[in-house]
Amino acid sequence: MKMDPNATYIFIGDVHGQAPTLRALLQKLGWKKRQGRLKPRNDEHLVFVGDLIDRGSHNLETVEIVRELVEQGDATCLMGNHEFNAVHFHTEHPSGSGQYLRDRSTDNLRQHGNVLDELTRRPGFLPDMLAWFKTLPVAIEGPGWRCVHACWHDESLNALTQIDNRWYLPADAWVAAATKDTAEYRACENLMKGPEYKLPDGSFFLDKEGVKRHHARIRWWSPQPDTLEEALLFQTPPEGLDTSRPYDNPAHPTYPAVAPPVFFGHYWNWGEPTPESHNAVCLDYSAGRGKHLVAYRLPTDSAVASEHYVQQAVVANPAA
Ligand SMILES: [Mn+2]
Structure with a gap:
């Protein structure tokens, strides 16, 4: 698909099954x-950074909304690690084993x-999804921007198939x-889960599920971190x-300072949305944990700035 140089692109963070919140954000x-x-109003195009599913309780509806927008040509949806993992979870290998x-x-x-449980209530939905x-x-590159679920990494993109301005995992590479x-x-791993670093001396921290992690996620947007604190993301201070x-x-x-702004999700940010750097913008503000679903409206020829965020607090889930 050719990118429209005159379109306004709106990037949307990890929805994680929060369909009522997505509806509210789109309305906003x-x-x-x-x-x-x-x-859309005018020439707008949505780009979802991936992770439509898991955590929230309206997964089916989330996939339906986004898929319809993609199929009518008004949105692009990238693969997040949760989509990637779901395909793996349901792919038997070797067949019959x-x-x-x-x-x-x-x-x-x-x-x-x-x-x-939710998806299997509608027969046929899961295989189709x-x-x-x-x-x-x-990954996708547009006029003056890039987008990927977790980390833009040129060497990793070379291992995928490029068609025009998009990179795909080939059907026979699963x-x-x-x-x-x-x-x-x-x-x-690099593109959808983000690069990680093994902590020294067997150190670990506890993740949001209380699981011991010996590897920490790297702030790949930091140009030259000197210390572990500057280089890594911890959910709790490591023991x-x-x-x-x-x-x-x-x-x-x-990520080179001169490279185009890159939009991504994945990192469970919280608080007031703030760019990671002048050319790195994370849009995951933990909708999957009841916080905020965040979008970023990128007008043409505009520098990264806080005023372009649009955020929607997670709407309390009506009983499913
Ligand atoms: Mn993710």
Whole structure:
């Protein structure tokens, strides 16, 4: 699809099954139903950063809203790690083995189980949704911007298939993408889950589910971090680790200062939306944890600035 240089692009963060909140946000953005379809004002195009599903309780409706917008040509939706994981969770390999590309462990079932209950209530919805997920681009470049779910990383994009201004995981690469030490696996990890760093001396921190993590997510938008604190994201302070220690990572995936602004999600930010840097904007403000769903309206030829955010507090979920 050709990008329209005159369009105004609106990027939308991780929805995580919060369909009523998405509807409220679209209304705030001025999108109205006309002849039964949500339509933009003027030449607007939405770009969803991925992670439509999991956590919230309106997954089916979220996928329906976004898919309809994509199919009518008014939106693009990128693949997030939750779409990627859902495909793996439901792909048996080898066929007939009862083994799946994503392990059906207690943790994985806890993350995806509620969604499954919801989606399987409508016969045929799940396979259709998964087939659609497989077609989603992993990254996209527009006029003066870029968008990816977690991290823009040129070397990783080279492992995918590029068609015009979009990068895809090829249909025959799903097994490779689930197999450690392949180029496809590393690419999907970097682009959809973000690069991580192994903490020194066996240190760990507890994530939002209380699970011990020995790897921390890297602030890849930081140009030259000197200390662990500057380089890494922790959800809780790591036990017994002095975070003022030097950060030594020859593979730190710096995003060049001269590169176009990149929009992404994934990092469970909270509080007042603020750009990560002059050319890195995270739009995940934890809608999946009842906080805010955030959009960013990018007018043509405009610098990254806080006034372009539009946020919607999560709407209390009516009983499903
Ligand atoms: Mn994510």
